[in-house]
Amino acid sequence: MFENVKMPEGMNPEVLEHLMAPKNYGKLDDANGIGVAVDEKTGEYVIFYINTDGDIIKDVRYATNGCQDTVVVGSMFSEMVKNQNIDYGKKAISKMELKLGGLTPKQRICTDMVLEAFVASLINREHLLRGEKEEVHIIKMKESCEVESE
Amino acid sequence: MQMSKLYQAKHELWLSILFASFAINDKQIKRDLYNFSTIEFRHMKWVGGDVLKSGDDYNYDRTKTLKKSETVFEVLNHLLVELKETALLYSDNVLDTRMKTDENYIISYITALLEEKKNDAEVTAFNMKRTYADKELPKEQIDALTMFLFEESYKEYELILVYAYMQARTENITHFNVFQDLIDESHFHLQSFGEMMAKMGILALPRELHELTYKVKDIQKFVVDGIAEEEAAKEMCRSLSGAIEDDGLKRFFDFVNYQESYHIELMKRLL
Numbered sequence: 199m200f201e202n203v204k205m206p207e208g209m210n211p212e213v214l215e216h217l218m219a220p221k222n223y224g225k226l227d228d229a230n231g232i233g234v235a236v237d238e239k240t241g242e243y244v245i246f247y248i249n250t251d252g253d254i255i256k257d258v259r260y261a262t263n264g265c266q267d268t269v270v271v272g273s274m275f276s277e278m279v280k281n282q283n284i285d286y287g288k289k290a291i292s293k294m295e296l297k298l299g300g301l302t303p304k305q306r307i308c309t310d311m312v313l314e315a316f317v318a319s320l321i322n323r324e325h326l327l328r329g330e331k332e333e334v335h336i337i338k339m340k341e342s343c344e345v346e347s348e
Numbered sequence: 349m350q351m352s353k354l355y356q357a358k359h360e361l362w363l364s365i366l367f368a369s370f371a372i373n374d375k376q377i378k379r380d381l382y383n384f385s386t387i388e389f390r391h392m393k394w395v396g397g398d399v400l401k402s403g404d405d406y407n408y409d410r411t412k413t414l415k416k417s418e419t420v421f422e423v424l425n426h427l428l429v430e431l432k433e434t435a436l437l438y439s440d441n442v443l444d445t446r447m448k449t450d451e452n453y454i455i456s457y458i459t460a461l462l463e464e465k466k467n468d469a470e471v472t473a474f475n476m477k478r479t480y481a482d483k484e485l486p487k488e489q490i491d492a493l494t495m496f497l498f499e500e501s502y503k504e505y506e507l508i509l510v511y512a513y514m515q516a517r518t519e520n521i522t523h524f525n526v527f528q529d530l531i532d533e534s535h536f537h538l539q540s541f542g543e544m545m546a547k548m549g550i551l552a553l554p555r556e557l558h559e560l561t562y563k564v565k566d567i568q569k570f571v572v573d574g575i576a577e578e579e580a581a582k583e584m585c586r587s588l589s590g591a592i593e594d595d596g597l598k599r600f601f602d603f604v605n606y607q608e609s610y611h612i613e614l615m616k617r618l619l
Contacts, residue, residue, distance in 0.1 A: 209491040214476060217498050218552035219413070225558065234560075241573040243560055261558035263506065266498045269555065 213270055220269050222276035226259040230326060232334040233318025235311045239342035244268060245334075246276075246315035250323060253283045260315065265343070268308040275312050284320065291316065307343040314339065351399045355406040357434050358395050358447075362388040363553060364430050365454075367414055368423045370542040370551055371473040377420070377461065382539065384454050389535075391447050396516050398443060408509055408557040416474040423471060424458050431455050473546035480597070481547050489592050490548075496588055497545050498552075500581060504538040505554035506561060507531075510570075513562045526617050533611060537604065571618045578615070582608040 226247035236243040242264040249257040258280050260272045275294060279287040291313050301309065314337045322335035365388055369381035399406045412430070417423045431451050438444035461467045478490050485493070508531050515527035545551045564570045582605050589601035 209494055211476070214478075214494070214550065217494075218550060220555055223555055225409070240576065241569065245558060245560060261556070261560075263558070263561040266495060266502075 216270045216273040217266055220273040222258050222260060222273065222280060223269075224259050224261060226257060228257075229259075229319075231319040231321075231323030233315045233320070233322050234334055234336045235314035235318060235339055236336060237307075237311065237339045237342050242268070242311070242343060244272060244311045244315035246272075246312070246319040248316075248319045248323060250284065253285070255279050255282055255284060255287055260312065262311075264311065265304075265308060267305045268311060271305075271309045272312045275316065279316065287316065287320070304343050307339070307341050310341070311339055311343075350404075351395065351402060352404055352406045354437050355392065355395045355399055356409060356411075357437055358388065358392040359408065360410055360412045361430055361434050362392050363410075364412065364414075364427060366538075367542065367551065367553060368427055370539075370546040371417065371423055371471050372420050373469065373472070374420070374467070377467070380457065384457075386535075387450055391450070393512065393516070394443055395447075396512075400516060407559060408513075408562060410556050414551070414553045417471050418474075419468055419471055421462060421468045424462055428455060428458055428462075431458075472549055473551040475549040477549040479548065480544070480594075483594050483597075485592065485594065492588060492591055493544075493597075494548065494550060496584055497541050497548070497550070499584070501538060501541040501545060502554040503577070503581065504534045504541060506557055507534040507574075508538065509557055510562045510564065514564060514567070523618055526614050529614055530611060533607060537607075540600075540604070568619060571615050575612050575615050578608050578612050 226249055229247035229249050231248040231250065232245065234243055234245045242262070244260060244262045244264060247259040248255050258276045260276050262268045262272060271294075275290065278290045278294075282290070294309060294313060318335040318337045322332055325332045325335065362385055365381055366385035369378050369385060372378050372381065396406055415422070415426050417426065431454060435448060435451060438448050478494060479485075480490070480493065511527040511531045511534070515524055515531070518524055518527070542551065585601040585605035585608065589598045589605065592598060592601070
């Protein structure tokens with residue numbers, strides 16, 4: 199099910215396409231789950247929007263002020279989970295995490311930020327389904343992407 | 349017509365003309381379009397001022413994408429369509445009349461270009477060849493340069509818009525002037541990086557800014573983070589200058605590196 203999932207390893211044409219025109223980038227006006235992952239040390243964030251119909255993730259968007267690695271991972275991951283069910287989305291997180299071995303520490307943290315923002319959007323959706331009032335669910339990152347420069 | 353919608357149209361038109369200037373190789377057309385884009389940026393600023401005066405607000409949302417044209421005439425025809433669409437949004441007030449007359453002139457300029465077949469040529473800005481002009485650079489240097497250009501073209505666009513957003517809302521003259529200097533510097537950097545992206549065949553619009561990026565709640569933190577980002581940009585310039593075996597590019601990255609140093613000094617005045 200994840201055979202075609204590739205992580206950004208070097209500058210291949212697929213990565214270049216994601217850089218030039220990131221997929222699912224921007225805001226989603228009819229989102230029913232909004233999550234943010236933020237690196238408080240650098241101020242970098244990823245915001246992830248989902249719109250679900252039952253268990254199906256009908257539409258997704260994300261935005262970030264982070265680096266291009268974050269943009270590429272967000273673009274790839276949002277394509278993976280769009281039109282899939284929530285269970286698939288959760289498995290996609292594990293699959294992406296398994297692939298982190300080949301990345302630099304900074305790329306790994308950028309990837310984590312995308313995944314955490316998605317998790318936050320699922321949590322926000324659950325809270326809203328339970329009738330709680332929460333505009334957006336925020337997860338503060340434990341590690342900072344300043345890691346390489348330290 | 350909602351003024352915030354007009355603001356979005358002006359924002360998109362500024363980018364379209366600016367990126368058309370990067371895409372086209374003819375030096376005269378490039379220069380003219382770049383100059384027109386600076387006029388459009390001022391229009392956008394004036395419209396934004398009027399939006400705020402009216403008690404409304406604007407955002408940096410966009411819907412238009414950059415068309416990967418293959419010829420100069422394709423680029424120019426896309427611009428004509430967008431200019432004519434924008435003309436439909438104007439009313440009869442003084443600012444709209446000014447913008448209308450400016451754009452009527454730009455339309456006549458483009459129409460004249462389209463009448464001369466000799467002005468048509470191939471556009472190579474989107475061919476994804478990733479060679480830098482006639483220079484033979486190793487693949488890893490091209491990769492590093494590619495990543496740098498995407499990273500920094502977005503950052504310069506972000507800085508222009510964030511500083512413009514804060515400039516439109518400050519009553520502090522020192523801050524206003526610092527924001528203007530930083531905006532002017534970022535325009536130059538965005539132009540430089542956009543031209544390089546076009547030369548490499550990887551010209552692309554910077555991605556949209558989310559409001560979490562430009563609605564700054566804590567200016568102190570914003571400036572401190574911004575200084576750290578300038579330091580990171582300096583480091584990228586330094587490492588690119590060290591890694592790239594081309595004297596012209598080395599000199600360029602050293603030049604940008606020293607400009608970033610002074611940005612940090614300017615930013616400190618905001619603290």
